[in-house]
Amino acid sequence: MQTDSGAPVPLNALAQSKLQYGLKQKTTCNRGDGNLCQTEGRCVCLDFRERRVCASRGIEPSGRPEETAKGVSMSAADFSRSRDNTRMFDDPDFDFSTMGDQEDSTTGDKLQLRLLLLEDKERSDLMWQQVAAFQEKVTMCLDSFKPETLHIHVRALASVPNQNPIMAASIHSLARLRMIVQQQLRRASMRSDGSIYFAGQQQASVIARCTQYFVWFFEFMDYMNELHTNFKERIFLPLFKFFHDVTFLGSQGRTSTSGSTFSKMSQFSVDSGDTDETDMFGEEGTSVETARRRAHSRTALMLLSKEFADIKTLYDTSEVDNVAQRLSFLKDQIDFMLEEEDEIDPDLYSADSGKLVQHLDMDEGTENLVRLPVDLLVKFRKAVWLSRRWLELYDKRSKDLNDKLHKVLTLEANLTRRLNYLDDNIGNHEKELEKRTEELHRLMQREERSESLSLTLYDVDNHSKVLKQQLETLRKQRDALTAKVVEVTQRGRAHEYRKLKVEFEKNKLQRFLLERKLATLGFQRQVADQDKKLELHMRPSLIRHTNHVQDTCERLEQTLHEEKRERDNIRSALVPIQEDRRSLSHKLSSRRSTNTSSRSSGRLRAGEAKYVRTLHFARPARPGGFALPQATTTPGWISPPQW
Known part of the structure; x- marks a missing residue:
């Protein structure tokens, strides 16, 4: 950043702390201090969430100044290609919001509460919407992120002079990459237009551009972490809680709801009343026998499913179990890959991600680093497919109680x-x-x-x-x-x-x-x-x-x-x-008794009326002198799209 006298000042502490804490914390722009967003009335924030806030306040984002590639180790072709591939990096409207931002910050607990109150059809529709929103974000990331660009900037960062050659030659993990970028940020300065530069250094243009790119890259990794958190809270957990019958598999932790996959189907009746310590000890004594009985009943049902087709329709959960097992394993892999930044295990990578980076000429360590975000996106895409398959299997089952009965x-x-x-x-x-x-x-x-x-x-x-x-x-x-x-x-x-x-x-x-x-x-x-x-x-x-x-x-x-x-x-x-x-x-x-009581409660029997409530309607005049009441909205439950 430059002052009125034109002298550069060091990069603000905000930009340095973003990488220092791994971009795991939400940051807000230090607006109104006369130094950041008030310079020439343009936004110079490095964080794109801050740029969107500035845009909402009428502060136009600053453009990137023209930079030349003279005297840098990055070739002109690589420099041009990197600018084309990182166009969305320059776009201040790139959407880093997750699914939770679209519904007024609705948390996973509120979503599960909504799923608990909804009927089967509405519950399934809501989950389809969640999966579609997650798929949209994954598709946006797949279209925006380019492994070629990351490879180019990693190679350019490794060739920057005046740094530890051992660290520069082994940029094979996120932790090592974060450490090198932090060292560069400590020596950086910021212009009034929001760009950063390194005064008095060779290859300053490459260093500035690489540093700016990796600031965005770690923000992108943080976004994928938040996207995965949203997936677990809004898709993974609801699927296991409301769309999977685990009691039938022998588990003791199923939540019995009116809208579970089989309702009371394929689960054994258990009293839900309060139990004292004697009952608890009794339950522990009979848990083995109960589990054995459930396992025997499940085996018996599966053996009879070949002869009786309705058993497979009502009780066969083998396909759902397979999908649930694969999705759970996939989620555990993503958790480990996002949490472990010091070391990358290539055994966790899928074959599909290898096909997307096989055209790049790089060593094994660099390939593991470049392949990490690509493999995460591939696993996200696979999680979308498994979630959709789960919901398809759920929708195939009849949800009409009369039909089930x-x-x-x-x-x-x-x-x-x-x-x-x-x-x-x-x-x-x-x-x-x-x-x-x-x-x-x-x-x-x-x-x-x-x-x-x-x-x-x-x-x-x-x-x-x-x-x-x-x-x-x-x-x-x-x-x-x-x-x-x-x-x-x-x-x-x-x-x-x-x-x-x-x-x-x-x-x-x-x-x-x-x-x-x-x-x-x-x-x-x-x-x-x-x-x-x-x-x-x-x-x-x-x-x-x-x-x-x-x-x-x-x-x-x-x-x-x-x-x-x-x-x-x-x-x-x-x-x-x-x-x-x-x-x-x-x-x-x-249900019949409830409907009957609700209908009978609205009837007025002779001798039972204590008062008469007058409803005031707007009565438009009619030619005959009569007026009809206008249509009013009956208060009641809000429909699912309005939640």
């Missing part, structure tokens, strides 16, 4: 019908399985009969062998007794004869018994041998029939397992459906 009732009836059918099938299949199991048991025993007969034959043969040995012993005893009887008879010993006769008869009886046993064992062996031959002949057919019966039993068991699992899934799925049906019925009945 009709779908829930139809779905409940279909599931109940299917459940009864499964109960009948399970009973019939269990009886058939029991019958087939008994048959299989008999067939398994029949298969083992040949082995049993083989054991029987083995036992019979062993027993017969023992009996034959005993019979042979008795026969030898008989022969001995016969010889003794002959000898005793020849000698005439009657006493010994009678004794030998008794032993002989005993031997005869024993031999008879053994012979009978051997005959019986022989018959048993014959029968067992014939049965074994028959079983061996029938065994292949028996095995095939047994396998068929076994396969039938396994198939019945599998069918019963699937039917019981489907029955359990339907029973679990019916729990939230029945709760939703009761909730919707209660809402509709409450």
Whole structure:
């Protein structure tokens, strides 16, 4: 700035503090001091918000003086291109206002309050307006910011003499760039037309222009930070609070509102009354079981969605969950990129931003710096697309309570019908399985009969062998007794004869018994041998029939397992459906009772009028002498566009 004597003065402290504090604070012009905006009646503010305020007060912005490129390291072509690309930098009407400035500084809390009071249709329309406003700002930034211009000025700033060569050679982060620009601002002076210059320095024109550009650049980064803050408060948080059902996902923090995505759909009824400490401890004890029950119900609903299309329409939130997860991840990336100025992580950059700067010839560190604002704008554009996709999925769902109730009732009836059918099938299949199991048991025993007969034959043969040995012993005893009887008879010993006769008869009886046993064992062996031959002949057919019966039993068991699992899934799925049906019925009945009471409250019954209020209307005269009241505006809720 120059005084009346023409001597330059140092750049005001305001311009220096703008970069010193990272342009994070709102600054106001020091108007009326006779030095800043009163010089020749023209605005010389560096901050473009201040220029707009000056313009609103009738102070015309000063133009930029013509500068030459003699003796500077920036080429003439680069200098010309930088002036063309930074034309919006010279434009004092460049809009750095965010979405919050368009609606009388309405904060995010007021917006959420409005969303809470609005119906579903108006809530969706308001969110579409917020997304459109955010998209307009992002498009303006994409059209205005040129990475080529930033690259040119970074390269020019690095070539400025009389500065630390190590710092100048490594301008790879916002913090380093801010530090270098601060050093230049401490040596700067300001002309009366608002431009800055560096007296007594080489390449003063380049230094002045670079410094002026980077003042704007940090203001632009501050603007993107404010734009992201507005996005979080006015789009991101309302989407998660009013357009996303998190209770159904197992979270405990859902805000139940009358205008949530599914209203009472797909959420379980929870009493909202005050609870004491005992209830709180009880809730902690049952939270695991409740979460398990909700997860099981969600799984059951998703398994049944292939068969029942209404389940997908009413309860499937997989697409919204995917969009919400991607948007949340994108928001976290932008938060980190805006907060971390000392170091830039290139892994956070998207591939789309690389395509926008790939034509620039620069080293890796400079590319990371130049690519930062470009990648932020690309991520903003992607956030717009995800927000629009979220709202499109939300608008596809029916918001009519009667329609929702009709779908829930139809779905409940279909599931109940299917459940009864499964109960009948399970009973019939269990009886058939029991019958087939008994048959299989008999067939398994029949298969083992040949082995049993083989054991029987083995036992019979062993027993017969023992009996034959005993019979042979008795026969030898008989022969001995016969010889003794002959000898005793020849000698005439009657006493010994009678004794030998008794032993002989005993031997005869024993031999008879053994012979009978051997005959019986022989018959048993014959029968067992014939049965074994028959079983061996029938065994292949028996095995095939047994396998068929076994396969039938396994198939019945599998069918019963699937039917019981489907029955359990339907029973679990019916729990939230029945709760939703009761909730919707209660809402509709409450709405009907409210409408009925509001209509009945306006009626005047005989004997109930205590006074009559006279309404004064302007009554224009009519040809017949009568006058009709003019139309009046009924006081009530302000429509959403008027908020």
